[in-house]
Amino acid sequence: MAEVKKDTTKKTVSKVARKTKTADATKTQHIGLVKNDSWLEPFEDAIRGRHENAVNRISRLTGKGRKTLSDFAGGHLYFGLHKTARGWVFREWAPNATEIYLIGDFNGWQENPKYKMKRIEGTGNWELKLGAKALKHGDLYKMKVRWNGGEGERIPAWCRRVVQDESTKIFSAQVWNPEKPYVFKKKNFRPSKSPLLIYECHVGMSQDAEKVGTYKEFTENVLPRVIKDGYNCIQVMAIQEHPYYGSFGYHVSSFFAPSSRFGTPEDLKEMIDTAHRNGIAVIMDIVHSHAVKNEVEGLGNLAGDPCQFFYPGERREHPAWDSLCFDYGKDEVLHFLLSNCKYWLEEYHFDGFRFDGVTSMLYYSHGLGEAFGGYADYFNGHEDDNAICYLTLANKLIHDVNPYAITIAEEVSGMPGLAAKFEDGGYGFDYRMAMNIPDYWIKTIKELRDEDWKPSSIFWEVKNRRPDEKTISYCESHDQALVGDKTIIFRLIDADMYWHFKKGDENDVAHRGIALHKMIRLVTAASINGGYLNFMGNEFGHPEWIDFPREGNGWSYKYARRQWNLVDNMELDYHYLGDFDREMLKVITSIRNFQNKPVQEIWHNDGDQILAFSRGELIFVFNFNPTRSFTDYGFLVPTGSYEVVLNTDAKEFGGNGLADDTVMHMTVFDPMYVSDRKEWLKLYVPARSAVVLRRN
Template sequence: MSKLSLLEKDAWLSPHQGAIEATFHNYKDLLDEFGDSHDGIVNFAGNHLFFGLHPYGDGWVFREWAPNAKKIHLIGDFSNWQPVESYRLQQKDHGIWEIFFPANTLKHMDLYKLYVEWEFGTGHRIPAYAKRVIQDPQTLIFSAQVWQPQTPFNWTDNDFQPAFKHPVIYEAHVGMAEKDEKVGTYKEFTNNILPRINEAGYNVIQLMAVQEHPYYGSFGYHVSNFFAASSRFGTPEDLKELVNRAHELGIAVIMDIVHSHAVKNEEEGLSRFDGTLDQYFYPGDRGFHPAWDSRCFDYGKKEVQAFLLSNCRFWLEEYHFDGYRFDGVTSMLYHHHGLEKAFTNYNDYFDGSQDRNALVYLMLANHLIHKIKPKAISVAEEMSGFPGTGAPPEEGGLGFNFRLSMGVPDFWIKLIKELPDEDWDMGTIFHELTQHRPEERTISYAESHDQALVGDKTIIFRLADKEMYDFMSKDTPSLVIDRAIALHKLIRLVTLTTANGGYLNFMGNEFGHPEWIDFPREGNNWSYKYARRQWNLADDKTLKYEWLKAFDTAMINTVVEEKVLTPLPVYQNLANEGDKILVFNRGDFLMVFNFHPSASFPDYGIPVAPGKYKILLNSDRPEYGGFDRIDQAPLYFSEPVGGNPKNGHQLKLYLPNRTGLILRKIPTPRVH
């Protein structure tokens, strides 16, 4: 075979060619085994259509995979929740169990589960492929629920496909999306939050905590039931309506998919499902995540591959999701899970700690996702910078469309914590925001939910701190708040406009949501006070939050409508450390920043291509909390430096302190 293009693009990978090619061959061998040229991988990813509960003729069929079980009974009200012989499953080949039973045994919304017996024990289990799981509010016990409404959901999204190349993502959690101290619902999100996201200009919603999880405070990352949409937010139809409505607005919806680990709970989840610890998970210590107190999948086992790949297919087809943000990819890639590991050179990626099973699984998953939905969005939460994360599997990569630029929020927090803004280095800012591997596109973000969790601080709270409690009224002046608002805008604008693919914002951060996120738990007396979003602050025209909301809306709409992210690469025009001026361009778009805390500069010369320029966005507008120091009406014409065109052209602008601008070069009409 010819050399993989990933190796051709990056000569530094040559010493590791053997490892990369061995992984690729494993991937290709599995595709050949599946018969991928005849959609074999799609059929392989069809376990959810075979296992679990399904109508069958004039009755029901139920199947489960439990190779170590000695007996399995279906239990529910029909059996008085006791194992009875008439509802005992029959053992088939390859660890499969099966039962057929009459239609009147179960009806829509009935509860059921399994009673599994193994050699030295028994236990209640929720079926691995259950599509609906609910918790009893009194006993707090989880059970599977029959979900077979008489009328199927009526999709009206006309096979929606994302029509954009650059996702501008609104990361959201349905449960904490309401302003009241409670768990929000899919319906409330559709009616109350979706219009806000649409108005704000975002073209993708990333939903957290969709897969069912026993503990609300896990933020949805300790999944128990991989095929069940969390019932604490409403019904499957409610979630489908949310996605359907978003599609009608032209907004794609992706979900956090958690295949990096699973909750260790046994009655609710997959751990010790058939009495063994290694049915779905790696044997021994390798099957336990030392930092997350959870279980680690055995990605090399065919039944586990089929389970997880079927999960990828299920959410795309059943709920019309447009792709995934894969959680914890770094943890999957290495036996050490990336814990306490500094990745300083290429040898650190190929030192024998790779989990090749996981690498191959991710290649298969991305191949499958894009086979089912070619324009699907696939994002890796990957912090080690693993080579090939953003390259197609056929080139030797993992196949993700994008990798989250997880170093960017870390950079901003470090900068804010350790240096006053008069010491910020313009060249360093540009470098940190634009560095990426040559084969990958990235999602830039200033902060996500991680930076907002209790124990950490959002950017606005780091900049303003206690002043936010007393000085966010527009009638109450504060130099601290003025600085915080100005830098909050600049940080977001420079992060977005340097993006090498897309951008992400967590719900509420766009208007500087105060304080932190803390889910109800014993330590806070099970309070929902910090597990909500106070939209009323952004809507109150007497408060300064409205300025930040207005700026974010203008920023996102400008970048999306003008397609600012399309031209690549991003070129630095100027980085003046003394003046704190940073200027860069992408195509005909010019981004100009004055980060100086006090100095404003009249007629500041900026090197540009000859032409005339128009201001598209100005952070100093009064409706954004600025001071209206820039005349935005006129066109700005470049002029030769020193009057000699051989010296290049410059644009002379008034640059007030702590201000950011987007300008566009106006095309010169052709003369016929």
């Protein structure tokens, strides 16, 4: 879910140290988060308070015989519909209900005493036990719920399979108990994080045809492309069932059910297993920030209490998203959401989650209209401590269940500690999205002439992050490709893509766009400290926008697909960008733990529009100048010989091929820098190009 984006610049406030007396002397004893950032000292009490709140909540939830948070998060094993040795058992949490019947294909959708649930004494839970022949695989069903003053048909909150009737468009739960359930072939999988290279994707819009794509088609047609292109992780959107396809999967109704639009649970498991067998991690775009308002399909009014899962009063509805906000202060809601995390990890072998809409969870205001101009803005009492506690517990649980799991926060306010360790007082995410970077590129392309692009500003922005928190850097994601926005390639070339993107027929606008598209990606990927993300198709400059079928476009799928035929057509320029993206990732992964190598500036000159920096044995040189090429442009670098390993201006990437990349570049001695063990590396740097060199 796209959020209003804000600056994530590190804020500054006056320093105040908390000191404690010891027998020997006065010493400062700070929590880890404050040790790593002394500007947080004035807010250490708040940081400690949030951490202690999480610790106390864990202690409370793991009482009564539960040893771990993972033991607490087993709701999916108890609630919902389960086949047992004696038959079937169905349970639901519905404290406001007075009667509940199971209705469906098996009883003509009529209330039948045999299918009437019983309230478990002293709880808000209901239970129904049935014989083995009472239900069969494929049966459709719902709950018929009564409460004081009303009644309604409902899809169970914990159901694992929901399908939509093609003619009536009505959703129903479905009994899922196949004779041959899928058995994972790859039993143990450990994601590669050196670095994490994410291919963000949507199964439904992943095919060339104007239709809804399937898990099987994704496995057969898209996964091979991901593998070939060098990405080691896919981030899959719209997995949790959602009534409206056009919501991009962000208005979830059934949190435990994978979307049946794309196929069966077995198909999804096979897709994940196939990815694992090819070294590809699979993380899920999970939505715990809000839920769809629908009552029949969703949780909006499961049993006559509109606030069973959600905050009461004005806080119940999200003012911008037309959705409902979970009450993270309720233990039962934590049970539901934490169990949801564990379920997707264990049942489907997902390798982690990208948590959507975290900013919306953190603040009572959902971050709307907030400026976040200083550290005090994160500790002024407008934060939802319940949500902060939930996110901390979710990360703790996920990493307890799978120590190698990946968690990423989509968060735009810059809340410190989000991706810091739990033990240090952080919230425990592995990464946070560097959402400032795409904003910067949009602003630069829209507002500045090419002559005014400043390398110093570019370098600062792509490195603008907290040193103790890992980030996922990216130029653009699905957010920038939606109707009402534009991808980078479309901002650069626009309508000329339709007329001048064939080899030999390019105009100046197309040449400029091709050149800058590669340079923008390279400088962003080359400066990562955690991982890099690309949305499906953007690597080759997919044209146009994303627009899901809706009344306004005649329910067309024309823009809800990926036109792979464009990048496969060697007569068009798209393959230049795709080929470059593949080679760029090869260069980055050629250095072990590239993301941990320090980014060291060598030189920048805003007048020349030149930038150079190093990472390990690699040197990255950029000339953003649109018209000036430079001969023998010198940089002081470690003594040695350097070979070109990547050049954006190479002809195989749609460039001019002005430099001879077969030449080995030797450094030139300068007596002034003997003690530094540095010499001059002199290069020919064509206008609007970048080159990567490796020291031998």
